[in-house]
Amino acid sequence: MRAYVLTRYGGPDAMELRDVPVPQPGPGDVRIKVAAAGLNPVDFKFRRGALRPISQVRLPIVAGCELAGTVEAIGPGPNRFSIGDRVYARVDKARLGAFAELACVQQELVAAMPASLGFAEAAGLPLAGLTALQALRDELAVGRGTRLFISGGAGGVGTLAIQLAKYLGAQVTTTASARGEALVRRLGADAVIDYNREDFSAVLHGFDAVLDLVGGVTLRGSFRILKPGGRVVSIAGVPEPLTATKDLGSPPMITAAFWLMSMGIRRRARKAKASYRYLFMHPSGDDLRTLAALVDAGHVQPVMDRTYPFADIGGAFAALEHGHAKGKIVVTL
Ligand SMILES: NC(=O)c1ccc[n+]([C@@H]2O[C@H](COP(=O)([O-])OP(=O)(O)OC[C@H]3O[C@@H](n4cnc5c(N)ncnc54)[C@H](OP(=O)(O)O)[C@@H]3O)[C@@H](O)[C@H]2O)c1
Structure with a gap:
């Protein structure tokens, strides 16, 4: 073949x-x-x-x-x-x-x-859908009224995450360029910030949760928009010790390396009285069945x-x- x-x-x-x-x-x-x-x-x-x-x-x-x-x-x-x-x-x-x-x-x-x-x-x-589902449902516990910020809403993961978050009852703010704005609004985003024109971290505040799909300065800025007790989950930023223990089966060298790599971002989280988690998605037939039901019911496309x-x-x-x-x-x- x-x-x-x-x-x-x-x-x-x-x-x-x-x-x-x-x-x-x-x-x-x-x-x-x-x-x-x-x-x-x-x-x-x-x-x-x-x-x-x-x-x-x-x-x-x-x-x-x-x-x-x-x-x-x-x-x-x-x-x-x-x-x-x-x-x-x-x-x-x-x-x-x-x-x-x-x-x-x-x-x-x-x-x-x-x-x-x-x-x-x-x-x-499968990959983008499982990532969005596991991040929003299992890690961020998004529910009715959650004020959620999703960075990078127009890509593979973002387009599904916006729809799933809306289905779960969240109020969703996202970033997209002018090329993606109409799309993310059509998918249900309540507010959109053009990341080429405006720094979201200077204008947003009072958020319960962030799903970071971009990493780098976008991830660092995410801690400035949270309420105390807020949660950040990234899939594109810096892995941390829980990434090794929950997602990779606890290899000791990797756990230690992630602990070192994430010192700066964990310090930032502590200062903001927030939590930080980097997620590696998990393949799962059960979660794919959940996604298929959501698609067939018209909640996610x-x-x-x-x-x-x-x-x-x-x-x-x-x-x-x-x-x-x-x-x-x-x-x-
Ligand atoms: N840890 C995990 O398990 C896991 C799972 C899935 C994905 N990921 C990672 O998550 C990231 C996103 O994945 P994806 O599949 O969604 O990628 P993708 O489809 O390639 O994302 C492309 C989109 O990102 C937008 N974008 C680029 N830079 C941006 C910025 N600074 N701010 C806002 N939007 C921006 C682009 O919008 P414009 O064209 O408008 O610029 C484009 O629409 C990747 O780094 C990927 O490796 C990790």
Whole structure:
């Protein structure tokens, strides 16, 4: 079968389209005929080698984190899926394999895709959708009336986070450039700040919670807009010790490194009487079922920037790495 194989860490040409053996489903796996695969910043961060210290992946490996397609083989043992099921998944972080004609995935990470979506829209949902859901529901406990600030609302995660936060009852303020303002308003944002024209941290105050999708100065500014007792969750800033213990299985060296790296940001949080957490999302079939129900009930709709043919994954990555996607970029097979 054809697959994009990451052969070394580097630039776009480090990923090659190759003929590779068909993967065989192990116990509890399903093999999925991939119809579409979503692209995410983690794909190019990983390709560049930025995640090497925390990754258990060995090269060469078939790349790709999320997909939608049809179950076409089932591994030994009990399995909740049947041949022909239309499914989607955020695949295992150590196994990858979504940029391929066929991919084997553990059934716990797979769910029936939303009945109301086509494959391309479904393929862009798992990674960003799980991230937004786990951050808002599990880490920020967003509920009715929560005053929430989301930085970077127009991208893959932001477009889903705005809709989920509105569904949970929050009042949402977000940042977007002029290119993204109409989109984030359509998704339900109550207030929008153009980050190219105005410093949100100078004009906002009294927020209960921040979901930071940008990092850097944006993350640092987030602590200035909070009430005492407020919460910041970042997915793009600085990892901290809980990231290691809750998300990475407590490797001692990594825990110590994250403790050191996050000293400045934790000091900032203490000064603001706020909490700080950096989240790595978790693949989960159960949470994908929750997302599918929300999509089919009309509460959340994926936003597509553009689809590319599988053969032009290079063009798709060039667009993603430009950093201005409005919603998701997906390749179709
Ligand atoms: N920790 C985790 O588990 C996890 C999971 C998912 C994603 N992430 C990370 O989260 C970040 C966002 O992911 P994504 O998939 O949403 O990326 P994305 O789709 O590439 O985001 C692109 C969007 O970001 C906006 N943007 C860029 N700079 C901005 C700024 N300074 N302020 C406000 N908006 C800005 C752009 O808007 P304009 O074009 O208008 O500038 C564009 O619409 C990435 O760093 C990604 O690696 C982490």
